[in-house]
Amino acid sequence: MKTLIALAAALLFNLCAQAQPKVYFTKEISPEALVRIYKALGKEAKGRVAVKISTGEAGGNNYLKPTLIRNLVDEVGGTIVECNTAYAGSRNTSEAHWKTIHEHGFDSIFAVDIMDEYGDIRIPVKDKKHIKYDIVGAHLANYDFMINLAHFKGHAMGGFGGVLKNQSIGVASSAGKAYIHTAGKVQSQEELWNNLPAQDYFLESMAAAAQAVADYFDGNIIYINVMNNMSVDCDCDSHPAAPAIKDMGIMASLDPVALDQACLDKIFNHKASAGDDNKPLIERINRQHGTYITDYAEKIGLGSKTYTLVDIDN
Numbered sequence: 001m002k003t004l005i006a007l008a009a010a011l012l013f014n015l016c017a018q019a020q021p022k023v024y025f026t027k028e029i030s031p032e033a034l035v036r037i038y039k040a041l042g043k044e045a046k047g048r049v050a051v052k053i054s055t056g057e058a059g060g061n062n063y064l065k066p067t068l069i070r071n072l073v074d075e076v077g078g079t080i081v082e083c084n085t086a087y088a089g090s091r092n093t094s095e096a097h098w099k100t101i102h103e104h105g106f107d108s109i110f111a112v113d114i115m116d117e118y119g120d121i122r123i124p125v126k127d128k129k130h131i132k133y134d135i136v137g138a139h140l141a142n143y144d145f146m147i148n149l150a151h152f153k154g155h156a157m158g159g160f161g162g163v164l165k166n167q168s169i170g171v172a173s174s175a176g177k178a179y180i181h182t183a184g185k186v187q188s189q190e191e192l193w194n195n196l197p198a199q200d201y202f203l204e205s206m207a208a209a210a211q212a213v214a215d216y217f218d219g220n221i222i223y224i225n226v227m228n229n230m231s232v233d234c235d236c237d238s239h240p241a242a243p244a245i246k247d248m249g250i251m252a253s254l255d256p257v258a259l260d261q262a263c264l265d266k267i268f269n270h271k272a273s274a275g276d277d278n279k280p281l282i283e284r285i286n287r288q289h290g291t292y293i294t295d296y297a298e299k300i301g302l303g304s305k306t307y308t309l310v311d312i313d314n
Helices: 002-019 031-040 066-076 094-103 138-142 163-168 174-181 199-217 256-268 279-287 292-299
Strands: 022-026 049-052 079-082 112-114 120-123 134-137 145-151 153-155 159-161 221-227 249-253 308-311
Touching (some): 022 256, 031 221, 066 145, 094 112, 120 138, 120 199, 134 138, 145 163, 153 279, 163 199, 163 221, 163 292, 174 199, 249 256
Parallel strands (some): 049 079, 079 112, 145 221
Antiparallel strands (some): 153 159
């Protein structure tokens, strides 16, 4: 009887593990490792491939460098895609953004597309609690597949930035960014800062927008978080704080919620030591209630916080 119970328990465990989304991990952060983890996902990027990154604010130095991502972009024949920001800086107009893209070396290696340079479009959202649609760069319609390639780090407003932020705020046009940041109140840079909502409403709006983009691509999307240069500040900060925590590796999944949750778990479960301190990043995330975005994203059906971790180094 004990043997039968043990076998039944093992079978149930295996069935649950198979049902959970997989999150792949490698400690290596290199151009070759990015290609390996992309291939481990088992989903080929086909057609016109958009590679969504942050090109980084001028003055900052933590963004994903062209030399790091080059092999992956070449592997899929991708185009680097971005949208303009909704705050004063070096990327809030297309003219300024192109200058920053050039200074950071992207356009000398890749085809680059500022998707909202010539306007934006609205795409449907399922969760209309705050936003009634998602406003994205018009050129999103030019792509069949997206690689959401995010730099995982802290963020002054969201607590942290990973694939959920990269797919919501990142894919939104300048007007769309203001719309999400204000939980559906306004769509202009000028009105944004006087219309900030309750923090959880902002996080819920981001989750809804990320789901809209996932639905738009209808499964033709993969997610990668690079856990290096993890400052408490985002790449949208021109003078970010120096990272207090050491680089951890690369994670990837077909489920954006599982991926961001796995990265959060790795940060929160990390054992701090001299020169490798997770406390500042945890404090930034907690200050902004940042972990709530994965809770809400799971609630609305975007993905699962429960996952199976697969170490591709072993």
